[in-house]
Amino acid sequence: MAFSVNTNAGAMAALQSLNSTNRSMETTQSRITTGLNVASTKDDSAKYTVAQTLRGDLGKLNAVTSSLNNAKSVTDVAVAGAEQISDLLNQMKSKTLEASDAGLDVESRTAISKDLASLKKQISTVIDGSDFNGVNLLKGAGAADTTAGKVTALQSIATDETTGKAPVLEINNQGFSTMLETLPTDDFASLAGTDSVVAAGAADALTVVLDKFFNDVKGSLSVLGAGSRQIEGQLAFNSNLTDVVTSGIGNLVDADLAKESASLQALQVQQQLGVQALSIANQAPQTLLSLFQ
CATH class of the missing domain: 1.10.287 (Helix Hairpins)
Incomplete structure (x- = not known):
């Protein structure tokens, strides 16, 4: 050199x-x-774009989870209210059976009628209070009324091939307000009359109404319970899917x-x-x- x-x-x-x-x-x-091993598209364009797509999916999953959590809260409040109403109806049925005894004196029947009126008010209070974030699944005309309050939630980030939209979970209003209207409006005064035979007949008629109300509530409890379980199952799936996607992103870009x-x-x-x-x-x-x- x-x-x-x-x-x-x-x-x-x-x-x-x-x-x-x-x-x-x-x-x-x-x-x-x-x-990060891949912090920019300059590091590895293929991995970066895939990771960005997965990050977008994570954002969507978070939105779905938020929607499901809100629906779960609404449904859980409705379940608690329906269970309480079921207990109150059982008490009313017991009181009504007691009132059907023709041997009762007027004072006893009057006391029972007051108890029934109080229990009815409690049911009304529970219905009104079963509200979460402005949605009440118990207070309304029921599923037949499309204007009644109901809860909807996103289920997943996938889109339906027919509609092109994300699938939606829906739990309809149970219409307890309408059911409550089937009970007497006279504060059960018909049970407190001086004629024991008439009072006993009124009690028997009330028993039929309460049995119908109770059976409707049982059906609503099944609907609400199934909806709550469906929401919890979807939340568990979304949580697992979020973990998998997060791990996938880490495998792609983490150092x-x-x-x-x-x-x-x-x-x-x-x-x-x-x-x-x-x-x-x-x-x-x-x-x-x-x-x-």
Whole structure:
């Protein structure tokens, strides 16, 4: 190799090697700082675009989960209300059976009628209070009335091939307000009359109404319970799916920090050696001065 003070090939080679090491160090430090092996489309376009698509799916899953949680809260409130009403109806049925005894005196029948009126008011209060976020599945005309309050929720991020929309879970209003209207409006005064035979007949008629009301409530409890279980099942599936998608994104773009740490150590040594090699190469032209001494 010719000796020249104009061109220092050794220094240029050492500089190129040092620059390459520095670029590798920047990449490794970025991976360690962000925890990502693919932080930008510049790192790996294919993996980055797939990861971005999966991140979009995660956002949709979060929206679906939020919708299901709201529906679950509405349904759980309705279930609690319906169960309480079922208990109150059982009490009313017991009181009515007691009132059907023709041997009761007027005072006893009057006390029973007052108890029944109080229980009816409690049912009305429970219906009105079974509200969550402005939605009440008990207060309304029932499923036949399309204007009645009902709860709907997104089920998944998939779209129906026919409608092109995401599938929706729906639980209709149970119409307890209409059921309550079937009970006497006279505060059960007919049970407190002086004629024990008439009062007993009124009690028997009331028993039929209460049995119908109770059976309707049982049907509503089945509907609400099934809806609640469906929501919980969908929430569990969405939670598992979210975990799987999150893991999938991690497999695509997350950095192996143990590997990057080891790489950083090696690059630091290479950088130090590169600096020394460049220093030695820069000193080479000075050896030419000895030829002229």
